Each structure stands twice: as C-alpha cells, then as structure tokens.
Amino acid sequence: MNAIDMFCSVASSASAMDRFTSAETWERPDVQWGSHEMRTLTCCRTTDETHDVRTFVFCGEDGRPFSFEPGQFITVSAEVGGRTVSRCYTISSPPTRPYTLTITVKRTPGGVMSNWLHDNMKPGVTLNAYGPAGVFTPSSAPAVKALYLSAGSGVTPLMSMTRAAFELGLDRDIVFLHSARTPQDIIFRDELARMSVQAANLDVIQVCEGVGTETDWNGPTGRLSLELLEARVPDFREREVFTCGPAPYMSAVKEILARGGHDPARYHQESFNFAETVEPLVEPAVPAAENQAAAQSTYTVRLARSGKSFTMESDQTILAAARKAGVVLASSCSQGICGTCKTAVLEGSVDMQHNGGIRKREIDKGLRLMCCSRPTSDIVLDL
Numbered sequence: 001m002n003a004i005d006m007f008c009s010v011a012s013s014a015s016a017m018d019r020f021t022s023a024e025t026w027e028r029p030d031v032q033w034g035s036h037e038m039r040t041l042t043c044c045r046t047t048d049e050t051h052d053v054r055t056f057v058f059c060g061e062d063g064r065p066f067s068f069e070p071g072q073f074i075t076v077s078a079e080v081g082g083r084t085v086s087r088c089y090t091i092s093s094p095p096t097r098p099y100t101l102t103i104t105v106k107r108t109p110g111g112v113m114s115n116w117l118h119d120n121m122k123p124g125v126t127l128n129a130y131g132p133a134g135v136f137t138p139s140s141a142p143a144v145k146a147l148y149l150s151a152g153s154g155v156t157p158l159m160s161m162t163r164a165a166f167e168l169g170l171d172r173d174i175v176f177l178h179s180a181r182t183p184q185d186i187i188f189r190d191e192l193a194r195m196s197v198q199a200a201n202l203d204v205i206q207v208c209e210g211v212g213t214e215t216d217w218n219g220p221t222g223r224l225s226l227e228l229l230e231a232r233v234p235d236f237r238e239r240e241v242f243t244c245g246p247a248p249y250m251s252a253v254k255e256i257l258a259r260g261g262h263d264p265a266r267y268h269q270e271s272f273n274f275a276e277t278v279e280p281l282v283e284p285a286v287p288a289a290e291n292q293a294a295a296q297s298t299y300t301v302r303l304a305r306s307g308k309s310f311t312m313e314s315d316q317t318i319l320a321a322a323r324k325a326g327v328v329l330a331s332s333c334s335q336g337i338c339g340t341c342k343t344a345v346l347e348g349s350v351d352m353q354h355n356g357g358i359r360k361r362e363i364d365k366g367l368r369l370m371c372c373s374r375p376t377s378d379i380v381l382d383l
C-alpha cells in the first residue's frame with residue numbers, strides 16, 4: 001500500500017472521525033516527521049491573504065507526506081544576512097492535505113524572517129524546517145462544542161483545526177470568532193464564509209475595530225467583549241475555548257471569560273507568541289534553590305551519534321552550553337515551550353523546568369528539552 005492509499009484508508013474509515021480527538025490520528029509512524037528532524041521544503045505556491053499577510057504552500061523535497069496535528073507549528077530556518085535565523089510558524093493547512101503544508105505569515109516591520117519570506121519565498125525556492133511540535137491541539141482537550149477565539153495572524157492554528165473538522169465532516173459544533181483591525185485585515189475571510197455556509201455546525205463571527213475603507217461592513221465593530229460574547233455565543237460557558245493572538249489579546253480574553261463565569265479548566269491558549277521570538281536566545285533563569293548546590297558541579301555531555309563531547313557547568317542549560325562549545329542543536333523558543341530542542345537522554349540525569357513543550361508520554365520515553373534542562377550528572381544524548 002502506498003502513502004496515498006494509506007492516507008485514504010485512514011481518512012475514509014468509519015473510525016476516522018473518532019480518531020480526530022486522538023493525537024495518534026496524525027502521528028502516523030510511516031510519515032512521521034519528528035520535531036528534531038530537519039527537512040527541506042520547496043515552495044510550490046504563494047497566496048496573498050491580505051495586503052500584508054501571505055500564505056506559503058510547501059511540499060517536501062523528499063516527496064514524503066507531512067503528518068501533524070492541527071494547531072501545531074514548525075520551525076523554519078533560513079540564511080538571512082549571512083546568519084541562520086529560525087522562527088516558529090503555526091501550520092495553517094489541515095493534516096487532511098498531507099502532501100502540502102502551509103504557513104501564513106504577516107509581514108511585520110523589522111521582522112527578520114517575515115520580511116525575508118515575503119521578499120524571497122517564491123515557487124521553487126527552498127528552506128529548511130524542523131518538524132511539527134506544540135500541544136495547542138484539539139486532541140489535548142476533546143470536546144463536541146468549541147469556541148475558537150483569535151486575533152490577527154493568531155487565526156492560523158484555529159484555521160487548521162477548522163479546516164480539518166470541516167473536511168472530515170466532524171460532528172463538532174464550532175463557533176469561530178475572529179478579531180481584526182478592519183474588514184480588509186480579516187485573514188481567510190472568503191474561505192471561512194464559504195465553509196460556514198456549507199457546514200451547519202460552523203458559525204463564523206468577525207469583529208473589527210474599525211471599518212477602514214469598507215464603509216458597508218455590517219458585522220460587529222469594536223473589540224471582543226463579554227457583551228458581544230453573550231449576544232453572539234450565548235452558550236459560550238458550555239464550550240471548550242481555544243485562543244490564539246497577541247499576548248494582550250489573550251490576557252483580555254482570559255479576563256472576559258473569567259468575568260463571564262467560563263470554567264478556566266476549559267480554556268486553552270497558544271502558550272507562546274511566536275511573533276515575539278527574538279534572538280539571541282535568552283537563558284532561562286535558574287531556580288534559586290537548586291542553583292546553590294548545582295553551581296558547584298561540572299559535567300560531561302557526550303553526543304552518542306556524532307561522538308562529540310563537551311563539559312559544562314550545572315547552572316547552564318544544555319542548549320546554552322552546547323552553543324558555547326560550538327555544537328549546533330535545533331532550537332527556537334529557548335523557553336521550554338515549542339519542543340524544537342527535544343532530545344533523548346540516553347544516560348545520566350537532568351533537571352528539566354519546562355513550560356508545556358513536552359508531553360508526559362515523551363518524558364516517560366526519556367526525551368527532554370535541552371533549552372530548559374540542566375545536568376545533574378554526566379550525560380549521554382541521542383545526538
């Protein structure tokens with residue numbers, strides 16, 4: 001059975017819809033693309049979504065399909081101005097289209113990668129990317145009734161989730177409430193409108209701060225508010241909420257929902273604002289209590305596959321020490337969030353203080369995040 005047949009057999013089987021709520025649905029071993037594996041992607045198409053937002057469609061240079069969960073992100077890496085720059089972008093396409101993968105990027109003033117992509121990424125051009133990571137996915141909190149709240153380019157992970165649910169015809173009641181500056185800034189406006197007409201269980205609401213040049217805009221104006229939620233999504237308290245957008249927006253959403261009596265256990269947000277990723281990486285602070293004892297020790301780190309080794313102080317993260325030693329490890333956020341630096345510790349022990357970038361089952365398998373792990377003995381890594 002070839003890869004297409006295998007995908008079709010999964011997507012069309014009676015249990016495909018049930019499997020949507022399980023991470024295993026999209027983590028197919030035959031096409032697995034690990035978050036630590038770099039692949040070369042070839043741009044096959046670009047689409048302007050708004051005046052400053054463009055979608056880049058990629059296929060794998062090696063021809064392999066992609067497997068990921070809706071809501072996950074990849075880490076793209078490119079040579080910009082003579083140095084390697086890496087940035088995380090959530091995948092905007094659904095995993096139901098496994099032979100292409102899209103990211104949708106807003107050109108931001110001074111944004112190194114976003115400007116490079118807008119200026120250089122055209123059909124035929126390639127870039128490198130580390131595989132999908134992140135736990136902001138529907139499988140992390142399966143629910144029949146969901147409320148997706150996004151602002152600006154935070155729409156992308158929720159678009160992937162919506163496209164997947166739509167294409168599989170899932171029995172999921174989704175309200176997708178997106179905030180934009182003006183109607184001209186609404187990303188995926190036409191496609192969302194089309195989907196909501198075709199799917200009775202998808203309600204799309206867009207609220208704009210101002211009308212811009214679209215003086216006949218008849219949607220709600222202003223910002224997201226409890227009053228708007230009560231009026232347009234009266235059952236919001238019954239819904240699993242997924243939120244993505246700029247940090248101030250997500251804080252406001254949290255506050256509005258709390259005021260409205262929504263159960264915080266049913267609230268999920270993209271825990272990292274990728275647009276704010278900056279370099280150089282910032283070394284996470286060492287927990288004070290552990291630092292005192294640990295500061296005294298020096299340990300050896302051996303890389304099993306490459307045969308390299310280096311020594312490091314126990315108050316450093318393994319990622320930072322590797323960089324100092326000239327060893328390149330895949331990384332992005334440096335805060336234990338994105339999962340890019342996930343690596344198996346084959347021998348020895350580390351103290352890891354992460355921020356949600358790794359799952360319990362991965363920890364049980366011996367994986368650790370190098371950007372937020374400090375050794376507590378000599379260690380051997382699967383690198």
Ligand code: FES
Nearest residue numbers: 332334338339371
């Ligand atoms: Fe993001 Fe380590 S670089 S979790």
